[in-house]
Each structure stands twice: as structure tokens, then as C-alpha cells.
Amino acid sequence: MTERHWQRKLVDAMVRGLCLVATLAALVPLGLVLYYVTSRGIGGIDRAFFTELPKPVGETGGGMANAFVGTLELVGLACLFGIPPGVLAGVYLAEFGERRFAKLVRFSADVMSGVPSITIGIFVYTLIVLRTKSFSAYAGGVALAVLMLPTVTRTTEELLRLVPESLREAALGLGVPKWRATLSVVLRTAAPGIATGIMLAIARVAGETAPLLFTAFNNAFWPTGLGQPTASLPVQIYTYAVSPYDDWHQKAWAAALLLVGMVLILNVSARLLVRPRVRSR
Amino acid sequence: MALLGAEVNVGDLVFRGFAALFAVSIVLVLGAMALQMWVAARPSIAHSGWHFVVGRDWDPVRDSFGALPFIYGTVVSSLLALTIAVPISLGVAVFLTEVAPPWLRSPVSFLVELLAAVPSVIYGLWGIFALAPFLRNHLEPLLGKTLGFLPLFQGPHQGFGMLAGGIILAIMITPTISSVSREVLRAVPDNLREGALALGATRWEALRHAILPYARSGIVGAIILGLGRALGETMAITMVIGNRADISASLFAPGYTMASVIANEFTEATGDIYLGALAEIGLLLFAVTLLLNVIARLLVWQVARAPEGARG
Amino acid sequence: MITRRILVQALVCLPLAASIGCAKPDSAGPSGAGSAASPPAGGTVTLNGAGATFPYPLYSKWISEYNKANPNVQVNYQSIGSGGGIRQISAGTVDFGASDAPMTADETQKAPGKLHHIPTTLGAVVITYNVPGLSAPLKLSADAVSGVYLGTIKKWNDPKIAEGNPGASLPDKDIAVVYRSDGSGTTAVFTDYLAKVSSDYKDKVGAGKSVKWPVGLGAKGNEGVTGQVKTTPYTIGYVELAYARQNKLPIAQVKNKGGQFVEPTAESITAAAAGVDVGDTLTASLTDPAGEKAYPIASFTYLLVFEDAKDRTRGQALAKFLWWALHDGQKHAAELDYAPLPDAVIKKTEERLRTLRSGNDKLLPAG
Numbered sequence: 001m002t003e004r005h006w007q008r009k010l011v012d013a014m015v016r017g018l019c020l021v022a023t024l025a026a027l028v029p030l031g032l033v034l035y036y037v038t039s040r041g042i043g044g045i046d047r048a049f050f051t052e053l054p055k056p057v058g059e060t061g062g063g064m065a066n067a068f069v070g071t072l073e074l075v076g077l078a079c080l081f082g083i084p085p086g087v088l089a090g091v092y093l094a095e096f097g098e099r100r101f102a103k104l105v106r107f108s109a110d111v112m113s114g115v116p117s118i119t120i121g122i123f124v125y126t127l128i129v130l131r132t133k134s135f136s137a138y139a140g141g142v143a144l145a146v147l148m149l150p151t152v153t154r155t156t157e158e159l160l161r162l163v164p165e166s167l168r169e170a171a172l173g174l175g176v177p178k179w180r181a182t183l184s185v186v187l188r189t190a191a192p193g194i195a196t197g198i199m200l201a202i203a204r205v206a207g208e209t210a211p212l213l214f215t216a217f218n219n220a221f222w223p224t225g226l227g228q229p230t231a232s233l234p235v236q237i238y239t240y241a242v243s244p245y246d247d248w249h250q251k252a253w254a255a256a257l258l259l260v261g262m263v264l265i266l267n268v269s270a271r272l273l274v275r276p277r278v279r280s281r
Numbered sequence: 282m283a284l285l286g287a288e289v290n291v292g293d294l295v296f297r298g299f300a301a302l303f304a305v306s307i308v309l310v311l312g313a314m315a316l317q318m319w320v321a322a323r324p325s326i327a328h329s330g331w332h333f334v335v336g337r338d339w340d341p342v343r344d345s346f347g348a349l350p351f352i353y354g355t356v357v358s359s360l361l362a363l364t365i366a367v368p369i370s371l372g373v374a375v376f377l378t379e380v381a382p383p384w385l386r387s388p389v390s391f392l393v394e395l396l397a398a399v400p401s402v403i404y405g406l407w408g409i410f411a412l413a414p415f416l417r418n419h420l421e422p423l424l425g426k427t428l429g430f431l432p433l434f435q436g437p438h439q440g441f442g443m444l445a446g447g448i449i450l451a452i453m454i455t456p457t458i459s460s461v462s463r464e465v466l467r468a469v470p471d472n473l474r475e476g477a478l479a480l481g482a483t484r485w486e487a488l489r490h491a492i493l494p495y496a497r498s499g500i501v502g503a504i505i506l507g508l509g510r511a512l513g514e515t516m517a518i519t520m521v522i523g524n525r526a527d528i529s530a531s532l533f534a535p536g537y538t539m540a541s542v543i544a545n546e547f548t549e550a551t552g553d554i555y556l557g558a559l560a561e562i563g564l565l566l567f568a569v570t571l572l573l574n575v576i577a578r579l580l581v582w583q584v585a586r587a588p589e590g591a592r593g
Numbered sequence: 594m595i596t597r598r599i600l601v602q603a604l605v606c607l608p609l610a611a612s613i614g615c616a617k618p619d620s621a622g623p624s625g626a627g628s629a630a631s632p633p634a635g636g637t638v639t640l641n642g643a644g645a646t647f648p649y650p651l652y653s654k655w656i657s658e659y660n661k662a663n664p665n666v667q668v669n670y671q672s673i674g675s676g677g678g679i680r681q682i683s684a685g686t687v688d689f690g691a692s693d694a695p696m697t698a699d700e701t702q703k704a705p706g707k708l709h710h711i712p713t714t715l716g717a718v719v720i721t722y723n724v725p726g727l728s729a730p731l732k733l734s735a736d737a738v739s740g741v742y743l744g745t746i747k748k749w750n751d752p753k754i755a756e757g758n759p760g761a762s763l764p765d766k767d768i769a770v771v772y773r774s775d776g777s778g779t780t781a782v783f784t785d786y787l788a789k790v791s792s793d794y795k796d797k798v799g800a801g802k803s804v805k806w807p808v809g810l811g812a813k814g815n816e817g818v819t820g821q822v823k824t825t826p827y828t829i830g831y832v833e834l835a836y837a838r839q840n841k842l843p844i845a846q847v848k849n850k851g852g853q854f855v856e857p858t859a860e861s862i863t864a865a866a867a868g869v870d871v872g873d874t875l876t877a878s879l880t881d882p883a884g885e886k887a888y889p890i891a892s893f894t895y896l897l898v899f900e901d902a903k904d905r906t907r908g909q910a911l912a913k914f915l916w917w918a919l920h921d922g923q924k925h926a927a928e929l930d931y932a933p934l935p936d937a938v939i940k941k942t943e944e945r946l947r948t949l950r951s952g953n954d955k956l957l958p959a960g
Contacts, residue, residue, distance in 0.1 A: 012483035016380045022372020023381075023389060026459065029452040030396050033407045040410075056653035058839040058929075085303040092300035101304075107575075108308045114506075114574035115314070116513025118540045119563045122547060123314045126321065133685045135641070146310060153307060179296035200398075207400020210515040210540070214548055217643075220656070221667040224639050229669055234402045238516060241406045242812065244819035244840045249410070256403045267398050271391060341776070342801035409824075417825070437767035439825065441810060524774040524811035535810035545813060546803075548643075549676030549776040551683065551700055 037256045044254025054220055054236075060247040064255055066222050067231040070137070071259075073223060074216055074232055075206050077141025082148035083198060087187075089149075090156025090194075095182055106154070113150035120146050121211035129215060137223060137230040140216025144205040151204070155197025159190040196274040203266035207259055209234035233259050318564040325557030333561060339526040339542075341550070346558040348565075350526040354443070354536035355566075358518060359511035361447030361532065362454055367504055369451075370458035374500075377459075378466040379484055379492075390463065397456035405520030408449050413440035413521055420444075421533055432530040439523070444532040446522035450511045458507035461581060465499030466492065468585040495584070502580030509573040513566060515540040539566050636665065638910045643671045644678020644691030645778045646815040647716055648894040650835040651929050652691070655922045659914060666910050672814060676776020676802045682708065682897045688907055690897035693778025694802055695876035709945055710875045710895040713918055715866055715932040717857040718783045718890040720845040721837040722829040723822050724749060724764065731845040732757035732854045735889070738847065739791035741768055741829060743798070744808035749827065757854065764827070771821045771830035774811030776802040782892040783831045786880035790889075831890075834862075835930045851885035861888035862932040871938055875945060891932075898949065905951040912949045912956040919943065 048063040055062030089109075093102050124143040129135055163186050171181035187194070217229035218239065233255050240252035325333065329346050336347020373393055377386050417440030424434045469492050477487035493500075523535020524545060539562045550556045649672035656668040673681075675692035682690030683704045695710055720733060737753045740746035746753055750763040773780045784800040798804050812821040815832045822830040823840055834857050837844050846854040855861050865887035871877045879891045896915065902908020919942055923933040934942070949956045 008483050008486065012485040015375075015485040015488075019372045019376035019380045022369045023376045023393075026369050026373050026393055026396065026455050027389075030392060030399070032411065033399060033403065036407050036411050037403065056657040057650040058653075058835070085306060088300045089303040089307055092297075092304040096297050096300060097304070105304045105307055108311045110578055111571050111574050112307065112311050114509050114513070114570050115311075116515065116540055116566055116570055118513070118515045118543050119314065119318065119567050122321075122543065122560065122563050123317060125547075126317055127313075129686055130684060135686055149307060149310070153304075178293045180292070182296070203398055207402065209400070209402040210544055213544060218671050219669045220653075221639070221660075221669055224637050224667070228639055229641055229671070234400060234516075237402050237406060238520070239816075241402070241409055241520065242814070242820055243816040244823050244836060244842075252406055256406055259400060260403060263398050263400065264395070267395060338805065340805045341803050342799060342805075414824070437769060437827075439769050439810065441821075441825070524813070525809065526805070537811075545774050545811075546676075546776065548673050549678075549680050551676060551680045551776075552703070 034260070037253060037260050040250070041253035041255075041257030044250040045257065049251070049254055053222065054251075058245060064231075064233070064236055064251060066219065067233045067236040067255065068258070070216070070219070070223055070231040071206060071233045073137055073226070073230060074140045074144060074212070075202060077137060077226070078144030078148055078205055079198075079202065080145075081141055082145030082201075083152055086149045086152025087156050087194065089153040090160065091182060091187065093153065093157040094160035095178075095186070106157075109150040109153045112146075113154070116210075117147060117208055118210040121214045124211065125214040132227070134227060135215065135217035135229040137216055137226040137228065140212050140230060140232070141226075143211035143215045144208060147205050147208060147211065148201045151201040152194075152198055155201075156190070156194050159193035159197070160186060162193070163189045192273055196270040199266050199270040199273070203263045203270070206266075207234055207263055209238050213238075315564075315567065318560055318567055321560035322557050322564045324553040325561045328554045329558070329561075333558070334565075337528060341546075341555050344552075344554055346554070348539070348558070348562055350528050351537050351539045351542050351562060352565075353528050354446075354522065354526075355512055355538040355540070357532075358443055358446040358450055358522065358536065358538060359508055361443065362450030362511045363504065363508060365448065365451035366455045366458055366507060370455050370503075370507070371462060371500070373455070373459040374462035374466055375488060377463050379488060390460070393456050393459055395456075396452065397460075401453070401514065401516040402520075404449050404453060404517035408445060408517060408521035412448065413445050416440045416445055416448075425533075433532050436529075436531040436533045438533060439535065441521055441523040441535055442531075442533050443522065443529075443536045446518045446536065446538070447532070449517045449521055450514055453514060453517065454507040454511050457510050458503050461503035461506055462496075462500050465496045465503060465581060465584050468499070469495050498580045499584030502577040502584075505573050505577035505580065509570045509577065512573070513540055513570050515544050519544050539563075637667055638665060638907060639667045639669055640689065640907060640911050640914065641669050641671075641687045642678075642689040642691060642896070643673050643681045643687045644897070645675045645693050645894055646672040647675070647693045647718075647777075647779045647782075647833045647892070648691065648714055648931070649815070650833075650839065651714055651716075651922075651926060651931050654925050654929060655918055658922075658925065659917060662917075666914065668914060672816070674773070674775035674802075674814060675778030675781065678897060682899075688898075688911055691895065692897060693892050693894040694781030695874065695895065696897070707900040708897050709900055709949070711898060711915055711919075711945065712871065712875055712893045712895050712934060712938055712942055713922070714894055714926050714934060715862050715879075715891060716894060716930075717834045717862050717865075717888050718779055718786070718831050718892065719834050719837050719857045720829065720847060721819070721822050721832055721842045722845065723826050723842070724766075725826055726762060726764065727843070729758075729761060730843055730856070731761070732848070733845045734848045735790035739787050739794045741770060742772075742787060742806065742808070743791075743794055744770075757848070766827045769825060769828040770806070770809030771812055771818050771825075771828050772806045772809045773803070773814070773818060775813050777814075778802065778892075778894065779815055779831065779833060780804065782880060783890060785878055786890045789881040838930045847889055849885070849887055849889040850881055850883055851887075853885050855886065855888045857888045857891075859927050859930065859932040861886055862891045863935070864888070865891035866893075866932070866935055866938075869935070869938075871941060875938070875942060893934075893938075900949060902949065902951040902956065905954065905956075908949065908951045909956045912946060915946055916943075916957060919946070 051065050052063035120143050124139050128139040171185040212235050218235050219229045219231045223230050237252045237255045240248040337349045338345045338347045377390050417438050421438035428434045473491045477491040519541040524537055525535035526537045543559055547559050550559050652670050675694050678690035678692045681687045740753055750765050781802045788795040788800040812818045815836045818830040819832050819836040822828045846856045849855050864884050865879045865882045869877050881889050926933045947957050
């Protein structure tokens with residue numbers, strides 16, 4: 001009996017140990033990637049990196065200022081095209097949705113969030129680039145917005161559902177029309193949670209490369225307009241990473257550090273934002 | 282009063298209309314995507330027929346498009362990724378729900394989710410400069426020496442290839458599988474767990490005999506979601522897999538995936554058939570990931586929703 | 594707060610969405626009333642181009658120099674491969690394309706307007722490699738080069754390689770072949786050469802911008818192949834000379850038709866183009882030439898422009914840039930290991946540039 005007891009204890013301990021090992025194994029790559037990005041990238045971050053344009057091929061120096069600005073521009077456009085529709089669609093699902101139609105929308109959003117980002121690139125290329133006859137920041141922004149849309153919609157819906165029914169009723173009871181009640185009471189209550197979801201969605205699209213390859217394309221100069229091809233950090237990292245030039249590799253690492261920094265800040269602040277308010281479970 | 286009433290109605294109507302419009306737009310975008318991909322793919326479907334999915338010959342010069350090497354590369358790299366990622370992710374999920382002390386759960390799960398936040402292109406960058414050299418100089422020679430009798434581990438050590446692609450994908454899908462599995466494990470009713478423990482079961486026995494059977498379909502769903510992500514992943518794998526349209530038994534050999542060939546060739550494909558062939562690959566990818574997502578969500582819902590149903 | 598933000602965003606969104614619509618006719622650039630106007634003072638003209646990676650180091654230099662001299666003209670050139678250049682100019686998404694491989698009859702026919710090939714410089718496809726411990730440049734016969742790329746030569750110490758390199762310490766290692774994964778003019782030039790020197794290769798693989806290589810792994814662009822060779826031991830790859838030079842990679846000497854092992858240099862490339870006739874298309878193949886001093890894998894590279902520019906301002910800016918490249922630009926060729934165009938070719942190209950027009954207006958002053 002005790003022998004068997006010990007055996008069972010041992011197996012239990014081993015399994016626990018294995019789980020711990022698995023968790024460490026999952027975290028090792030994160031540590032390695034962050035270590036590489038930091039140690040190799042830090043040397044490339046200087047004033048020129050943020051203020052200068054790239055130098056011609058093979059010459060050292062210059063910076064990635066245009067890609068940095070371009071990324072901000074693209075993400076800004078993506079927010080503009082992606083957030084309002086996403087939030088409103090989420091409002092619809094949570095507040096108005098008829099059963100069957102809402103189900104279809106929900107299903108579409110879920111499916112859309114699983115669509116490979118490269119196919120969204122093809123879609124926007126055909127839809128916008130071929131029609132306007134130009135690669136453009138618009139096209140890039142739309143591609144990223146399509147990527148954001150399902151996440152924003154579903155987050156909004158889920159968080160609106162957490163808002164207690166009594167709040168809605170109280171507002172409606174005061175004679176406020178439903179649209180005002182929804183906007184100023186319901187949405188407002190859920191705002192921190194929604195903002196978190198949006199920040200995570202932004203963090204995701206800020207690093208997307210594949211859908212930009214055929215839409216925003218790339219540019220060696222400052223963006224002159226939203227109708228022009230636009231450089232971005234992820235595309236520039238890709239271009240530089242597969243190049244043979246040491247200086248470009250260094251710049252790719254520096255840009256990676258910048259991008260990872262941006263993404264981490266968004267993730268951490270999203271987490272801090274959500275912590276005091278919604279502990280949903 | 283009547284005027285006011287009308288106004289209120291108009292406001293509500295407009296708001297509702299707007300919200301509904303954007304809700305519809307999601308369905309429309311998805312539909313447009315599918316339709317447009319199908320239209321673009323049609324010349325290739327007409328030209329290649331079934332040869333497209335069984336042919337091994339991708340030769341744009343001769344208008345011969347067999348996508349099997351890409352399908353093979355996508356499937357093998359994703360399966361390899363699952364082989365690595367599933368045990369690790371399940372370990373993480375169990376660790377976070379059953380093993381770790383409560384104060385540790387939240388920071389660790391945050392760190393694991395950060396793995397998903399790191400952009401794909403940065404994994405690719407790391408893959409080129411850190412992973413591939415490591416594989417070439419250490420892991421591949423080691424595998425070749427110890428397991429070289431298997432065709433999987435034969436051939437020259439190049440670093441770039443199926444193995445590198447599989448490992449990178451594994452890293453990238455681990456957070457997906459582990460976080461969904463964790464949700465599924467959490468959704469297991471506490472009374473199941475406590476009941477088993479009260480009967481004198483160890484944690485492992487409770488997990489194995491009470492919790493896992495209950496959560497199984499949800500975990501399968503989590504794995505399928507991970508698979509969906511692996512199939513569609515583009516940048517990181519393009520940067521390390523070696524981009525060679527060939528079918529080789531060895532994991533050391535370079536391969537190619539469906540998403541990679543689109544990324545590499547889409548801007549340059551001339552001619553309707555070539556372009557259609559790439560669109561057809563996109564369509565296949567789209568259809569497969571769509572299907573996987575549907576299946577996975579159904580499976581996950583089954584577990585994560587059951588408690589409410591059971592209680593009601 | 595969020596309500597207001599959303600409303601504001603929704604309001605901003607609408608005009609923006611509308612402006613996409615407005616941008617269409619604008620960027621498609623119809624002529625009409627405003628067509629005679631030169632760019633507004635202080636306005637910047639952006640010319641978008643895409644294509645070949647082969648001349649990219651030189652183009653990149655040109656663009657930087659030209660922008661210094663003409664700050665209001667930005668030439669945004671993206672090196673996505675020759676196949677991409679042809680595709681994007683045909684789709685009209687860029688103002689000019691670039692390719693090292695002349696367009697095929699099929700491609701020409703599919704283009705929405707008449708496209709001209711404008712030769713810009715001469716370059717060489719070189720064989721570069723990464724073999725630790727090898728100091729003197731490798732000497733490769735045509736058989737050796739084609740054998741490696743056919744997969745019949747598998748080891749670095751193969752007799753076919755050793756034969757040209759007596760005394761070199763060739764390792765008993767597998768050759769890791771690197772080729773272009775994208776549609777490439779460099780590949781077209783290289784395969785054109787291989788098909789001329791090896792009938793076996795011609796039958797099994799053939800020439801073109803993207804071919805089905807029997808061995809190796811693919812990398813994107815001249816950049817990618819160079820990077821792959823630089824970072825991976827025992828690799829071999831084919832790239833434009835400038836890439837190998839800038840990265841201080843070893844460059845093989847290749848045996849030419851005259852039986853000499855020739856190093857690719859501006860002189861040996863110029864020798865390959867000696868007396869060549871570019872005909873009416875302004876294109877010609879330079880591979881496997883007769884001269885004893887000629888490097889056997891050289892090529893022209895071309896910009897692709899529509900004869901009839903849709904937008905006069907941009908068309909004119911492009912024509913001026915091309916004229917500059919043809920004259921001032923040639924100075925930079927040698928410093929980046931390209932060879933300047935022969936005088937006869939420059940003459941012919943000048944004439945061709947003078948035929949560029951927008952509607953009925955010529956873009957460059959006559960004579």
C-alpha cells in the first residue's frame with residue numbers, strides 16, 4: 001500500500017516537474033529573442049536612427065526615420081478605419097443583435113480573425129492598389145484595419161455583455177434614448193476593457209509585415225502623402241534582414257528593438273489598464 | 282411630445298442602422314475576400330484542374346503549376362510545430378491551472394502571451410541570425426549523429442530548412458494553444474476536480490481521470506486553432522525555411538510553404554494563369570484555415586459553455 | 594469620454610474615406626486643364642519604380658545623387674526582382690519598372706501601352722561562394738558551373754572543380770547551392786548563359802526569370818542570395834558583381850569561350866559588350882561572347898517606361914531623370930563595379946528618350 005502510495009506520489013511529482021519544465025521551455029525562446037534584440041539592437045539606436053533617411057545601398061549610416069513615421073501613419077489609418085466600425089459592430093452584437101444575423105456576424109468575425117494575414121494582403125491589393133493604380137498608405141491602413149476589425153468587434157461585444165443590465169435599465173428609466181444610453185452609459189462603463197482590447201489589437205497590427213508587402217509597399221523617402229507608397233518598420237526589418245549588409249543587419253536589429261519596445265509597452269499598459277477594473281472571472 | 286418621440290426614434294434608428302451597417306460589413310468583407318480570391322483563381326483552376334493539388338512541378342516558365350510541394354511544406358512544417366508545441370503548451374496550461382502557486386499564475390501567463398505579441402518578422406530575424414546557425418552547427422550535426430539512420434535526419438546541415446521552420450512555428454503557436462487550453466481547463470467545473478481530490482487522487486490522477494476527459498474536445502480545439510495559425514503564418518517561416526519547392530523526406534532539407542510562395546511571388550507573377558495559381562493557393566489556405574477555425578471553435582465552445590448548460 | 598472619441602473618429606473617418614475616392618482620379622493623373630502646369634513651387638514629385646535587384650546598388654546611388662541635385666524629385670525605387678518590375682509596370686501601379694531580362698513577347702502584348710526598354714548600365718552575374726580556408730579565387734569552367742547548378746557536382750573537391758584549381762585545398766564538403774526564389778533578371782541572365790554552354794542544362798532546366806532548379810535553396814533578391822552565401826559556409830550563389838564586392842565575398846573566375854579564366858571587372862564586362870548591336874528594341878544578350886578578355890556572364894539592365902505618360906508632370910520628371918542617368922549617372926557606374934554603357938548604345942537610347950511623350954507633347958526638348 002505504502003509502496004503504491006509512494007509510486008503515485010512520485011508520478012504526481014514527476015508530472016508537476018514536467019509541467020514546470022514545459023513552462024520554462026516555452027519561456028526560453030522569449031528570453032532569447034528579447035536578449036538578441038536588445039543586445040544587438042541597442043548599438044544601432046542613436047539620433048540618426050530616428051532623424052535620418054536610409055542611405056543608398058552599401059553605404060553605412062543613415063537611419064529609419066521614414067519607416068518609423070510610416071508605421072505610425074499606417075497604424076493611425078488602421079485605427080481610423082478599423083476601430084469605429086469594429087466598436088459599432090460590437091455594440092450591434094451586444095445591444096441589438098437579432099439571433100440569427102448576430103450569429104452570422106459573430107461567426108464571420110471569428111473566422112476572419114483566423115484568416116492568414118497574407119491573404120488579406122492579396123485582397124486589398126486587388127481591391128485598392130489595382131484600382132487606384134498605386135501602392136499607398138491608404139491600402140496599407142485598410143489591410144491592417146481588416147486585421148483589427150474582428151478583434152475589436154468581439155472584444156467590444158464581450159465587454160458590453162459584462163455591463164450589468166441594471167445600468168441600462170436605470171439609464172432608459174431616466175428617459176434617455178437608447179442610443180445615448182448605449183454611448184454614454186454602457187460603452188463608457190466598458191471603455192477601459194475595450195481600450196485594452198484595442199491596444200492589444202494595435203500591438204498586433206503594428207508588427208504585421210505580410211499584408212503590407214503588397215499594399216503600403218516601401219519607400220526610401222519621407223511619406224509625401226497618404227496616396228504614396230509608405231515605408232514601415234516591419235517591412236524595413238524584413239528587407240534589411242535578408243540583405244547581405246552588416247550595417248543593415250544592425251539597423252534591422254535596432255528597428256526590431258524599437259518595434260518590440262512599442263509592442264511590449266502596449267501590452268504592459270493594456271494589462272495595467274485592465275487590472276483594477278475588470279476581473280471578469 | 283409627439284415630435285420628441287419621433288426624434289428619439291430617429292436617433293435610435295440611425296444609431297442602430299449604423300451599428301447594423303458595420304456589423305454587416307464584417308460579413309461582406311469576408312464574403313468579398315472569398316469571392317475575389319475565387320475569381321482570381323479561376324484561370325488557374327481551369328488550366329490545372331486536379332493537377333494543381335497533386336502535381337509536384339511548379340514551373341512558371343512552362344506554365345506548369347503543381348502546388349503539392351507547398352502543400353507538403355505547409356503540412357509538414359505545421360505538424361512538426363505541433364509535435365513540439367503541443368506537449369509544451371499543455372504542460373504550460375496544466376502548470377498554470379493546476380500546479381503553479383496562485384501568485385505565479387498571472388505573471389507567467391502574461392509572459393507566455395508575450396510570445397504571441399512578438400511580431401512575426403522579428404522571429405524571422407532571430408531565426409536567420411540565431412536559430413539557423415545554431416541548428417547548422419549544433420543541433421543538426423547532433424541529430425544526424427544520433428538519429429541519422431532515420432531519413433528524417435539525413436542530408437547536409439544548412440540550418441535553413443523544414444526543421445528551422447517547424448521550430449519557429451512551434452514557438453509562435455505555443456501561446457495560442459496554451460492560453461486556449463488554459464481557458465478550457467479553467468472551465469472544467471471545480472466539483473469534478475475537488476471530487477477526485479476528495480477521493481484521495483493525486484493532482485495528476487485528478488487531471489488524468491477527471492479533468493482531461495472532460496476537457497478533451499476543448500483541448501483538441503485549442504490544438505486545431507494552433508494548427509490554423511501555423512498554416513497561415515508567413516514572414517517568420519519564409520525567412521528560415523529555405524524557399525525550395527521540393528518534397529524531401531529530410532527535415533534538414535529546405536522546403537516551401539503556401540503562404541511563403543505567395544509572399545515571394547505575388548508581386549511579380551505575370552500572366553493570368555500564374556497569378557491565378559497564386560490566388561488558388563491563397564484560396565486553399567483561406568478555405569482550410571476557415572474550416573479549421575470553425576471546427577476548433579465548435580470544440581472549444583462545447584467545453585467552455587457546457588457548465589452553464591449543465592447548471593441550467 | 595469614449596463616446597466623444599468615437600464620434601469624432603467616425604466623423605474623421607467619413608471625409609477620409611471620401612478622400613480615397615477623390616484620390617483616385619488624382620493619382621491616376623489625367624491631363625486636361627492642369628496638364629501644362631509644371632510642379633507647383635516647393636511641390637515634390639515622387640516617381641515610383643520597382644523591379645530588378647541587379648542594378649539596385651547603382652540606382653540607389655543615382656537616386657540619392659539626383660535628389661541632392663533636384664530636391665523636388667524623389668525617386669522611390671524598390672528592388673523586388675525583375676519579374677515584379679514587369680508585373681507592376683504592366684499593372685500600372687508604378688511609374689517605371691526595371692528588368693535585366695527583356696520582356697517576352699507575351700509580356701509585351703499584355704502591357705496596357707507601348708513600353709520601351711531603356712538600357713542603363715552593364716553588369717555581371719558572378720559566382721560567389723563561402724568556402725572557409727580557401728584564399729585564391731576559384732577558377733571555374735563552364736562545365737563546373739553548370740554541373741554545380743544541375744546537381745551533378747555535389748562536393749567541393751569534385752574533380753571538375755579541382756581541375757581548374759591545382760593546389761587549392763578544396764574541402765570534402767557538400768556544396769550548398771543558393772538560387773533566387775523570386776522572378777529574377779539575374780536568374781534569366783545566368784540561365785541564358787548556362788543554356789548556351791551546357792546542352793544538358795538546356796534540356797533539363799531551361800532559361801528564364803524563374804526556373805525549377807534541380808538543387809539548392811532559394812533566397813529573395815540579389816540581397817538575399819548574397820546574405821545567404823555570406824552567412825552560410827560551403828554555399829555557392831550567383832549575384833551581381835556589386836553585391837559580392839560590397840560584401841567582400843570571393844568571386845570566381847569563369848572560363849570564357851576563348852578558354853581564358855576571366856575575373857569580372859568593369860573592363861571584362863565592357864569587353865563582353867564590345868561591338869554588340871542592340872537593335873531596335875535596345876536589348877541584347879551578352880552571355881558567352883567571343884572575346885578573349887570578355888567575362889562570359891554579363892548583361893545590360895533596363896528600365897521599362899511607357900512611351901505615352903499618363904501624367905505629364907511625372908512623365909517629364911521621369912524623362913529628365915533617365916536623361917541624367919544616361920549621362921551624369923554613367924560616372925557612378927565604375928565606382929560601384931558596373932560598366933558604363935558603350936557610346937553607340939547611349940546614342941541610340943538618347944533618340945529613344947526623345948520619343949517619350951504625354952499625349953502629343955514630347956517630354957524632352959528635341960535635338
